[in-house]
């Protein structure tokens with residue numbers, strides 16, 4: 001088995017274990033220990049515990065690999081795992097099922113593996129560069145939408161950028177007749193475009209742990225996605241993200257200027 005096939009197989013077992021572990025906290029709200037890292041930036045006990053378990057599993061199986069995570073940080077490495085232990089923590093903290101575990105793997109800076117698991121909905125998104133993308137074993141494909149006035153667009157928001165940046169995008173999207181939504185999980189937002197549930201996802205600033213898996217899943221499903229890791233500091237500083245169904249990609253990119 002190649003090193004990528006080995007890591008892809010292991011990561012599938014690990015993400016299911018992490019998902020079940022996180023679901024235990026989700027269903028036991030007294031154990032959540034909810035706090036805030038900043039305005040509308042939620043944190044629970046589960047975020048740290050899930051990331052710690054992931055780091056333990058990688059240290060056991062691939063001791064030479066690097067790990068970067070939302071809670072404990074990390075940096076560049078030739079073989080780098082990037083984890084968001086609970087993406088959609090605001091939803092998780094409120095008992096809303098729209099959250100997931102997101103794991104990406106980069107080799108020499110190239111995104112090779114993407115895994116997103118939403119255990120409360122039992123949806124597992126998997127992709128390996130050059131090998132396609134699946135959701136619960138079925139091949140994924142974006143929608144064939146070609147007009148913005150028939151599109152459903154998801155626009156992400158956080159306090160990391162001025163509110164006007166977000167509102168300008170929302171106004172422009174409605175102006176083109178699109179349906180606009182916000183799910184508060186960047187990873188699931190990208191996965192839903194790749195699955196054809198929505199037609200586009202954009203966020204003016206997002207972190208690498210939110211998108212490391214989604215960029216592989218989207219590209220392998222045939223969606224259009226910007227080259228998030230093109231700039232060297234994207235790994236630690238973040239970047240804009242835009243993902244779209246091919247038929248509306250040009251219009252959506254023009255709208256978002258990304």
Ligand code: LIP
Pocket residue numbers: 041042070084086087088089090156157158159184185186187203206210
């Ligand atoms: C969330 C991202 C989302 C963004 C939120 C938050 P978290 O990540 O997935 O795209 O809009 O502000 O950053 O905090 O739930 O892991």
